[in-house]
Amino acid sequence: MNQRFFHRDLSWVEFNARVLAEGLREDVPLLERVKFLAITGSNFDEFFQVRVATLRKQRRRGDRSTCPSGIRPSEAIDRIHRRVRELLRSAYEGFEQRILPELEAEGILRIPRSEFDEEVKGFFLREVFPLLTPVRLEDAFPFLHPERFWILGCGDEGRKVLVEIPPMLPPVVFFPGPGGRVRWTFLEEMIEAFLPDLVPGVRDVMVFRVLRDADLSVDEERDEDFLRAMEEVLEDRASSRAVALFVREGADRLAEAVREELELEEDAVFRTGVPLALSSLFALYEGIDRADLKDPPWPPVMPAGYEEERSILEVLDDRDLLLHHPYESFYPVIRLLEEAAEDPEVLVVKIVLYRTAKDSRIVAALERAARRGKQVVVLLELKARFDEARNIEWAKRLERAGAIVLYGISHLKVHAKALMVIRKDGKGIRRYVHVSTGNYNERTAQLYSDIGFMTSREDLAAEIAHFFNMVTGYTNITSLQKLAVAPHTLKPRLISLIEREIHRVRDGESGRIMAKMNALADPDVIEALYRASQEGVEVLLNVRGVCMLVPGVPGLSERIRVVSIVDRFLEHSRIYYFENGGEPDLFIASADWMPRNLERRVELMIPVESPGLKRKVIRILTTYFADTTHSYLLTPHGSYTRVTGPEPVRAQEVLYRLSQREDVSFSSYEEEGRFRVRKKR
Known part of the structure; x- marks a missing residue:
């Protein structure tokens, strides 16, 4: 082992340990602690789908180290699994022993399975049971989608029934409580509790979920149909090899049946508490309207030098702007694009998109600009992992609007964040530029710390123009004095x-x-x-x-x-x-x-x-x-x-x-x- 380098993936696990630590701090608002636990679980899911999946492939191919630390993949996997189990144990203990009692003290009452009443059962019969489809298992399981939760039931003579938990239902169900209090429970527990009464012959039940390899590559040579190639990657991801199985503690016999079906090693089975996925706690955080239990609002302000009453283009003619998100608003960036879409003297808009918001005003402004006859050039990185489907949809929309959409560069992800607006008035051509450390995403601009820079300085604008020519024209980088x-x-x-x-x-x-x-x-x-x-x-x-x-x-x-x-x-x-x-x-x-x-x-x-x-x-x-x-x-x-x-x-x-x-x-x-x-x- 090389003492000059820590192992990359073991280091990442310690980062997630720090995220978990925030969820266990007494001085963090109660519902924010719930959210940190949810983030911990979501982070681990992505980590297993990408990094652990890669290590498993390396182990199958000869177990040779590719990390400067010198640690072999098999050793890294063993150490990761041990540490993850420790952290998950701490997370569930913290949730059950510390957070749940504090929630109860605040009038947010979890309904334990032993206290499910007629109101809970009535909700199940009306809203949940009609959506359940028990599938009797004969020789093999149907395909187990990685983004779904499943319940396996076992009855007489070993007969098994598989039920998918409806993905359109929220993982947390809320009920009104006495005196303005809130009662709630997890959907998975509700189905576990009532399913044996409603599916004949089922006695034992187990909730489980599967994580699959998401580290798949695209055929970079298919320039003529790269969009379709990326769609095929998403299809392959859904049916890729399993990398982890999560089951409820104590469900050993049923868990073994699923593990064998998935052809998973024993060390890839993780036994957890309730909820099965910590990420389900996002629904608890979002479903409780208690501002006193969340972070106080820190509304963003406009950056120094910004003038609301003037055009953003006029402001940039006079001065540069530096925006520190989320403390300072992302709105000047949105306004630049929205003004560019409407301004008859704007001729060209160029932008690199990597991750965008679900209902993106950025993309909407680009569409309007294209429909108004401006040249809109969008380099849209389709290979942004877990945002591929959204980016494919944006690409199709922008193309329909008349934009020139490019899908990145073969064998390279385009991760730069850059925007250029080109305007011609009576004084000639003027270029306006925005570059940033973060994405063109108005939602994450409220949650992530990033720095953006807006300018009309010609020395920088000229080099950004060279940069766009490089990434859109596949030309070699020219000699740049400012940019690297x-x-x-x-x-x-x-x-x-x-x-x-x-x-x-x-x-x-x-x-x-x-x-x-x-x-x-x-x-x-x-x-x-x-x-x-x-x-x-x-x-x-x-x-x-x-x-x-x-x-x-x-x-x-x-x-x-x-x-x-x-x-x-x-x-x-x-x-x-x-x-x-x-x-x-x-x-x-x-x-x-x-x-x-x-x-x-x-x-x-x-x-x-x-x-x-x-x-x-x-x-x-x-x-x-x-x-x-x-x-x-x-x-x-x-x-x-x-x-x-x-x-x-x-x-x-x-x-x-x-x-x-x-x-x-x-x-x-x-x-x-x-x-x-x-x-x-």
Whole structure:
């Protein structure tokens, strides 16, 4: 095993452990804790469908390690399964022993199966039973769809009946309670309880669900019908190999029958409590209208420099805008596209779409622009995992509206976030640009922390135009002075910036790197950071999820500090700071420091150069390193410990207050490795 790198997937499991920890904190609002448990379960589902599925395929193909850690797939799977079982046990114990009693104290009463009354049974008979279709099993099971829940019943002489839980029904059912209280139960328990009474011969029942391999590839050579190729991928995903079976605790005999049918190894069976899927708790969170048990609202504001009474195009003629979501509104981006659709002097709109909202105003504006005769060019990445079906539908709609829709680049995902509006008036051609660390998705812009930049500066607009020509025309990247583009120049640029800090230290100056990202897994970048640490460069990293770098090792990485923030908003922005001898270079990017982002995706990194905007972004970046309430410190052993300090500092709350123009100041960075935040008196 290589001690220079943590295993990528084991590191991710520890990230989800931090998500779970938020769900078990007493100082988090009660229903938000329920939501964190649901997120924990949803995260694990996707992890098994993609990463564990990949490890299982590697194990079948010879069990050779492809991870710089040197850990073989079989060992990684064993360690993942052990840790996941520990975390699921903690999640269910926390839900049953801590959260449920607190919900009951708030008048939110779970109806246990032993107390199902005539009201519950009546609901079942009216609303649920007519939708159930018991299927008698003879020799084999029908296909078990991965997104469904199933009940297996067993009766006399071993006869088995399979029932699909209707997917159109919510997993949590609510009933009015006395005195304004709410009663509720899980749909799966209701069906378990009443099914034996209504299906003759059935005695034992077991709820179960199956996760299948979602890490499937598309035939990249089918340019002539790539849309259909992606539709076939979705069809294949639904019928792919099973990777995990989740059953209720104590259902060993029936679970074994399903496991054998799925041809799963014994270690792929997970026994849980109620609900079978923690993600079912989303329905409980959404179904309870109790603002006092949820996070207080933090409504977004408009960014500094934005003027509601003026056209957004006029504003951008005068100044750049930097938007820090979700604290600052995503509306200026929507307004840019909606104005472009209506403005007769706008000729062209170009955009890269990766993940969009369900009822997207972005897509609606693009459709209107196309129908009004403007040239609308949309590079729509069909390979955005788990959003493929939605993107296929958007592609068809945009094409019907008259847009030019391109489906990405063969063998590369286009993950960059860029938009360009081209307008011609009496003064000539003017280009307006938006680039971002996050997607063109007005829903996630309210939930994820991201940074967007809007400008009409011709030097940047010209380079963004070159970028669009590259991704739409499949041309080689031209020489760009401002932008760095993966997979061509971004990784070499990052390493050269790290090396520059090393040379600064060698010349007797100070060196510092600060970076915020979702994941750090690129071995070349990690080795460059190790060299920087060994030469005396101070490295501060805020890595939300996977981190393969081992910090704090004498002689290797003792000057590297890694923290992770988990709070109400998902940390998604990528910010990179290089001190450069007191004249810092600052960048925002769509790319994490991972091989897939730097070598196998099209990504953008853009400098923040305006002094005022640079100060704003640096303040955002340093605020995270000041956190003493929701920050976790990565140890050299791969575990995380909660960061504490002399006073409680919650980075996301500070950032919200800063967005509200409140007066908050920071002291300088201190030798012990922490920022301190002080409120101005």
